[in-house]
Amino acid sequence: xxxxxxxxxxxxxxxxxxxxxxxxxxxxxxxxxxxxxxxxxxxxxxxxxxxxxxxxxxxxxxxxxxxxxxxxxxxxxxxxxxxxxxxxxxxxxxxxxxxxxxxxxxxxxxxxxxxxxxxxxxxxxxxxxxxxxxxxxxxxxxxxxxxxxxxxxxxxxxxxxxxxxxxxxxxxxxxxxxxxxxxxxxxxxxxxxxxxxxxxxxxxxxxxxxxxxxxxxxxxxxxxxxxxxxxxxxxxxxxxxxxxxxxxxxxxxxxxxxxxxxxxxxxxxxxxxxxxxxxxxxxxxxxxxxxxxxxxxxxxx
Amino acid sequence: xxxxxxxxxxxxxxxxxxxxxxxxxxxxxxxxxxxxxxxxxxxxxxxxxxxxxxxxxxxxxxxxxxxxxxxxxxxxxxxxxxxxxxxxxxxxxxxxxxxxxxxxxxxxxxxxxxxxxxxxxxxxxxxxxxxxxxxxxxxxxxxxxxxxxxxxxxxxxxxxxxxxxxxxxxxxxxxxxxxxxxxxxxxxxxxxxxxxxxxxxxxxxxxxxxxxxxxxxxxxxxxxxxxxxxxxxxxxxxxxxxxxxxxxxxxxxxxxxxxxxxxxxxxxxxxxxxxxxxxxxxxxxxxxxxxxxxxxxxxxxxxxxxxxxxxxxxxxxx
Numbered sequence: 115x116x117x118x119x120x121x122x123x124x125x126x127x128x129x130x131x132x133x134x135x136x137x138x139x140x141x142x143x144x145x146x147x148x149x150x151x152x153x154x155x156x157x158x159x160x161x162x163x164x165x166x167x168x169x170x171x172x173x174x175x176x177x178x179x180x181x182x183x184x185x186x187x188x189x190x191x192x193x194x195x196x197x198x199x200x201x202x203x204x205x206x207x208x209x210x211x212x213x214x215x216x217x218x219x220x221x222x223x224x225x226x227x228x229x230x231x232x233x234x235x236x237x238x239x240x241x242x243x244x245x246x247x248x249x250x251x252x253x254x255x256x257x258x259x260x261x262x263x264x265x266x267x268x269x270x271x272x273x274x275x276x277x278x279x280x281x282x283x284x285x286x287x288x289x290x291x292x293x294x295x296x297x298x299x300x301x302x303x304x305x306x307x308x309x310x311x312x313x314x315x316x317x318x319x320x321x322x323x324x325x326x327x328x329x330x331x332x333x334x335x336x337x338x339x340x341x342x343x344x345x346x347x348x349x350x351x352x353x354x355x356x357x358x359x360x361x362x363x364x365x366x367x368x369x370x371x372x373x374x375x376x377x378x379x380x381x382x383x384x385x386x387x388x389x390x391x392x393x394x395x396x397x398x399x400x401x402x403x404x405x406x407x408x409x410x411x412x413x414x415x
Numbered sequence: 416x417x418x419x420x421x422x423x424x425x426x427x428x429x430x431x432x433x434x435x436x437x438x439x440x441x442x443x444x445x446x447x448x449x450x451x452x453x454x455x456x457x458x459x460x461x462x463x464x465x466x467x468x469x470x471x472x473x474x475x476x477x478x479x480x481x482x483x484x485x486x487x488x489x490x491x492x493x494x495x496x497x498x499x500x501x502x503x504x505x506x507x508x509x510x511x512x513x514x515x516x517x518x519x520x521x522x523x524x525x526x527x528x529x530x531x532x533x534x535x536x537x538x539x540x541x542x543x544x545x546x547x548x549x550x551x552x553x554x555x556x557x558x559x560x561x562x563x564x565x566x567x568x569x570x571x572x573x574x575x576x577x578x579x580x581x582x583x584x585x586x587x588x589x590x591x592x593x594x595x596x597x598x599x600x601x602x603x604x605x606x607x608x609x610x611x612x613x614x615x616x617x618x619x620x621x622x623x624x625x626x627x628x629x630x631x632x633x634x635x636x637x638x639x640x641x642x643x644x645x646x647x648x649x650x651x652x653x654x655x656x657x658x659x660x661x662x663x664x665x666x667x668x669x670x671x672x673x674x675x676x677x678x679x680x681x682x683x684x685x686x687x688x689x690x691x692x693x694x695x696x697x698x699x700x701x702x703x704x705x706x707x708x709x710x711x712x713x714x715x716x717x718x719x720x721x722x723x724x725x726x727x728x729x730x731x732x733x
Contacts, residue, residue: 251433254712255705256667258674259689263701266693267445343560347675350562351690369566370678372581376574386563397558 145406152402158395162388166213169206174199174360186380193380195368205384208360212342212389215276215361219341222280224334227287228323234288235295236318246292249285257282261344265353272355275348279341287333294326328407332400339396346389362389416724419731423720427713434709435489439482442702450474489706495699504703507688512707514584515684519673521604523665526611531658533612534619535651538627549616556613562675565606569679572602582681603680607673611665618661622654629653655726663719667712 136144146152178198186193192201234245252260260282268274298304299322307317342362348354349363350370357364362385369375369382450468469475473484488494494504537549573581579602580586586595626632627650635649636642677686685704692700724731 247430247433250430251437254430254434254667254709256674256708259705259708262674262689262693263441263705266696266698266701267441339558346560347562350675351678351694353693366563366566369570372569372574375566375570379570382566386566390559390563393560394555394558397554401554 142406146402149402149405151398152405155395155398155402158391159399162209162392162395163213165206166209169208169210170203171207173203174207175358176200183378192384193378195378195381196374201365201381201384204360204365205362205388208362208365208385209388211272211355211359211361212345212363213338213392215272215279215345215355216338216342218276219279219283219345220334220337222277223283223337223341224287224330226280226284227289228291228330230284231288231291232295232318232323235292236299236314236322238296242292245288249288252282252285258344258347261348262353265348270348270353270356272359272361275345275354279344283337283340283344287330287337290329290333291326294329295322298322298325331407332404335396335400335403339393339400342389343393362386416731419724420717420721423717427717431710431713435486435706436482438702438705438709439485440478441705442698443478443481445698494703494706497700498697499695504699507700508685508703508707511683511685511688511704514682515677515686518600518604518677518682518684519607521600522607523611523662525604525608526615526665527662529608530612530615531619534616535623535646537616537620538623539646541624546620550620553613553616553620556609557617559609561607561610561673562679564609565603565676565679568602568606582679584683603676603682607676614661614665615658618657619654622657623650626650626653652726656723659719659722659726663715663722666715666718667708 176199178194180198181190181194182196182198184190184194184198190200190202192205195201195204230245234242261278264278264282265274268278295318304317304321307321312320345354345361346363346366349361350366352364352367352370355361355364365385366382368378369386375382450465450472473481476484492505494508496502497504497507533549537546540546569581572578580599582599584596584599585591586599589595629650631653632645632650635645640649674686674689676682677684678690681687685708688700689704691697692704
């Protein structure tokens with residue numbers, strides 16, 4: 115046997131090799147798919163998203179004063195609101211608005227938090243001090259209190275809300291990323307990467323960030339739920355998404371006065387239930403991701 | 416112990432100072448000219464008058480001077496006057512603070528009285544059916560948004576079943592009585608307590624599980640102590656730190672009030688006051704509330720640190 119053949123001799127059978135080489139990502143995915151509650155959550159989120167995408171914008175905005183405040187019927191599945199708009203269509207389109215606010219706000223907060231947390235954890239020292247004191251200050255307030263204060267200045271509106279929620283919730287991902295960077299930057303492979311002359315930015319992006327992604331994913335999933343709830347709260351108060359654009363939150367506004375709350379429950383109950391369902395589903399998924407990425411279970415099966 | 420408290424206090428002061436600067440800048444840079452609020456509309460827009468008024472109010476001074484004057488007044492408890500109605504902000508915030516603390520305090524007390532024992536039971540019977548049911552319940556409780564539960568509760572128990580009043584803190588035109596107050600308090604407090612029960616149960620369970628297999632717990636059993644003493648004195652005390660942390664994180668909410676849930680129940684606390692302030696662009700009120708909330712958060716942090724030192728004397732010497 116020539117040395118060449120010796121090297122090519124397969125050491126493991128193909129199926130063994132496949133199992134051993136299954137990447138951590140694939141293993142995590144497999145564990146996630148086995149998490150029953152999480153898959154249930156995924157199903158709910160998919161159904162709600164598809165329904166929201168199918169919503170009919172025209173019907174949601176069409177005013178029909180002759181048929182105002184009608185209870186649910188065959189024509190109007192969820193009845194009509196005080197200007198005769200179809201509540202079913204508004205619930206679907208409202209879902210589209212609420213979910214977009216949640217998604218965009220979460221992306222915004224994750225990006226800001228990752229960049230600042232990465233800088234603080236990678237460079238430490240002065241930058242770390244400044245950023246973390248800022249985090250302390252922002253975290254000294256309940257988010258909703260700050261959010262209301264900012265609304266008082268900049269006024270309501272769907273895009274303002276996306277941006278503001280992002281700007282006020284970046285502290286959590288910032289802390290997560292900073293913690294990960296602080297410990298990962300001392301690892302040998304990072305030192306090796308620095309030794310071969312990689313720039314700081316490349317080291318952070320290619321070698322540290324991918325290893326810090328697990329807790330960030332859990333945050334990102336729950337972050338959507340937080341943002342949806344903040345939007346719902348603000349819009350319920352009339353300080354968020356402004357009518358006639360429907361959102362789950364501003365449809366709840368009907369329930370602000372006890373008399374309309376009692377008279378037309380079909381108007382605010384559907385968005386309230388869908389919001390709760392969505393938030394629960396996201397929490398199920400978040401729980402599943404946390405279990406799937408838990409390093410303690412990483413080496414099982 | 417005194418040294419420890421002093422050190423903690425000194426760490427928190429710069430943050431508080433930073434917050435006062437932020438709050439001040441926030442209002443100073445807000446759009447709109449405060450002078451307009453004091454000008455009688457029938458006088459028309461008179462630039463000379465405007466300038467005099469600006470001097471009189473001290474608005475011609477540079478920002479740092481204005482900040483120091485404002486800080487001095489705030490330290491004496493003068494937070495200015497409400498833009499609408501002219502009530503003293505300190506009075507409005509004071510009564511809001513009291514009402515919020517009553518509501519949130521009750522909710523937190525219910526949360527602690529139910530959540531902590533349930534968490535201990537759940538940990539002692541790990542993996543039993545009861546544990547599974549309690550853990551699932553806690554998960555649902557933490558995930559459910561309280562203001563939506565509040566809307567549902569108000570509709571079902573207040574409007575449909577008529578078991579509770581539909582909001583407010585006291586019945587109008589009825590002389591004050593403790594029964595009436597408690598009747599109004601019950602529903603919002605119970606709904607808010609659900610989340611606290613869930614959180615405290617979850618943390619108590621996990622921190623009890625951490626200590627329950629420790630060797631000193633086995634030792635306590637081995638020397639023949641009653642199970643009750645083993646659990647409550649030897650295990651629970653060592654499981655306290657995470658529980659204190661959670662309570663410390665909840666405390667600030669007692670001051671900020673459960674903003675939206677308070678509005679749902681028209682409870683006249685800090686949350687409702689803030690929402691009114693924002694809706695009416697009543698900047699002095701917003702400023703007063705932010706300042707009080709931030710201060711209390713820092714005080715809560717301080718209390719948490721002190722509670723740590725009581726629960727675990729080793730912390731004092733670090």
